[in-house]
Amino acid sequence: MRIRFWGTRGSIAKPGPSTVRYGGNTSCVEVRAEDTLIVLDCGTGAHELGQQIVAANPEPVRGHLLISHTHWDHIQGFPFFAPLFRAGSEWDVYAPRQRGRSLQEILGGQMNYTYFPVPLGELAATIRYHELTEGEFELGNVRVTTRYLNHPAPVLGYRLEAGGVSVVYATDHEPYSRHHTEKRPADGAPVHAEDKRHIAFLAGADLVIHDAQYTLEEYPEHLSWGHCPAEWAVDFAVAAKAKRLALYHHDPSRTDRAVESLLTRCRQRAATQADPPEIFAAAEGQYLVVVRPGAETPSLAGSGRPTADDPMTSSPEATILVADDDPDVMAVLLDTLEPEGFRVLSANNGDAALAIARTEHPDVIVLDWMMPGLDGLQVCRALRADPDSRLAEVPVVLITGRSDATDTAAGFDAGVTDYLTKPFKPSVLLARLHAWLLRTGRGASSPPPTPSR
Ligand SMILES: [Zn+2]
Ligand SMILES: [Zn+2]
Incomplete structure (x- = not known):
């Protein structure tokens, strides 16, 4: 799989001299596996990705857009994503199912004339909307597994597997337990069942792209905001025996220099463990090729339910x-x-x-x-x-x-x-x-x- 980061910032775009190295655009990652094009999140970084796709392809493009959730920093690039304005292009858009409103309504909401000049219905591409829960499905040659994350909105993490390698995208996630400073997952299994499931979701991944918005010092001021201290992202990756960890969703107030020093601390934390992952801070424009010859893809426990277009049981109020x-x-x-x-x-x-x-x-x-x-x-x-x-x-x-x-x-x-x-x-x-x-x-x-x- 080939990966490119187009937006790595969390919460709000923050371009400027203090964010030149790691970038100011919000969440967007391009993934290519043979002929399959997957875009993870559609924050402001999607603008430049869209420009490049259109410039490189005179013909219409077929792609899949996997949205973690519909907070602004993950969808604001959607109305500016050039391939959607191209007749003949086909895009399948996936996001967590929400109560009461369809995905199409939610994305159309930010394109209401009060906020944006072009309504959703006028986009020239063929767009299909898919609402997801937890489970597995296939996009071309890529196997996708979805898993709920912990955030003040329904959020899905995505695990992508193709060609014997696996990449997990897990952003806007807060650990379920708050006692990791006492007993780190790296030292022993966490006791919260959902933290265990999270580690199982990351298990053995060749690359984990993980929420690392806060430091451990900042975290107590942000309990329940739905983000992860970078140090705990390290602990999860260590416990999951991931090969590489990309610190992601950088706080808008984190300067390049501050990202560097947080990265250093994270590497020192991992270095005390056996067989630690390689850790880096995701940078806008960064390009990675994820390969592992002869790899086996680990199976995930408890994730057998189908998701994409799964006909939900229509039920009276819960x-x-x-x-x-x-x-x-x-x-x-x-x-x-x-x-x-x-x-x-x-x-x-x-x-x-x-x-x-x-x-x-x-x-x-x-x-x-x-x-x-x-x-x-x-x-x-x-x-x-x-x-x-x-x-x-x-x-x-x-x-x-x-x-x-x-x-x-x-x-x-x-x-x-x-x-x-x-x-x-x-x-x-x-x-x-x-x-x-x-x-x-x-x-x-x-x-x-x-x-x-
Ligand atoms: Zn976010
Ligand atoms: Zn969010």
Whole structure:
């Protein structure tokens, strides 16, 4: 696979004298595997890529655009991507499925006449839209595996495999646990099940392109913003035995000099480990060829569900049971979930939560750990022991102020599905619930938009 970085900056484009080396354009990576052209994200870096594609190809071009999520810094180049203005070109656009709005509506939104002169419908190329959940599919000779990441919006990471090599694109991702400084994944497996899945997603990759927006010092000021300290990106890559790690999604305030010093620290951190990955900071314009003769592609656990154009079960609104004894927290949870169209049931203690679960069979349960009567872990154990499989298997998200590794392990031992440490942004919980609903086939509260292929 051939890789070229066209935009490496996070959050907002930051051109200028302080970002000449690593670049100021936002997320965009070109991937070519034989005849297959894949563009990862369509931030402002897509402008120059589009210009080059059009200049190099007098004939119409066929390509695939894989969007991690639809935050601005990942789609602002879309209305400026020249191949889309070319009649005869064909582009397939993929992004995570969202509640209530189709991908076409979301991309068209930023091209509404208030913001942009050309409406989406006037683009001359043939564009097909595909909404994804977790799973696997093929684009030409490239096998694509998708995996949800942790961010205040539904985000997918993409693992691309072709010709015996693998590249993982995982940006806009915050670790699920916050205790890695105590026990790094490199020293032993992390205790949060979702961090383990993340490492499995990166496993053995020849190249991991990973969110590295913060430093460990900056991170406490940005809890729940959905980004990763660079040092933990290193730990994940080490634990996953990745061959190379590209630090990516550089913070807009990170100067070239600051990127260099962060890179040095990351290399020193990795050097203490056996067989560390080669680490570099992704730079705009950088070109890589990823090869590994005779490589085997590692299989991924638990990712067998189909995704592209997967006909989603059309379902009535999902039911979410929320149990918390703190009225302020409950108010925030209701304010977050109800406008999304969920049927929200609430309980202010563990016993009530268990009773409601037994009669209402919610699609997801959000449990506070510390509650009067049965606590969150006891409720979860009771659910898991229930002969009714709807209770034994329902996704349970534990919310707690406890962030220690031992506490997280205790949560998973009790059978929780996910573990979310307070404080968190409501949008993070929303994105996590969204992921669990889709994983269990309960994601669509409104009928899903018809795939255009
Ligand atoms: Zn971003
Ligand atoms: Zn984002």
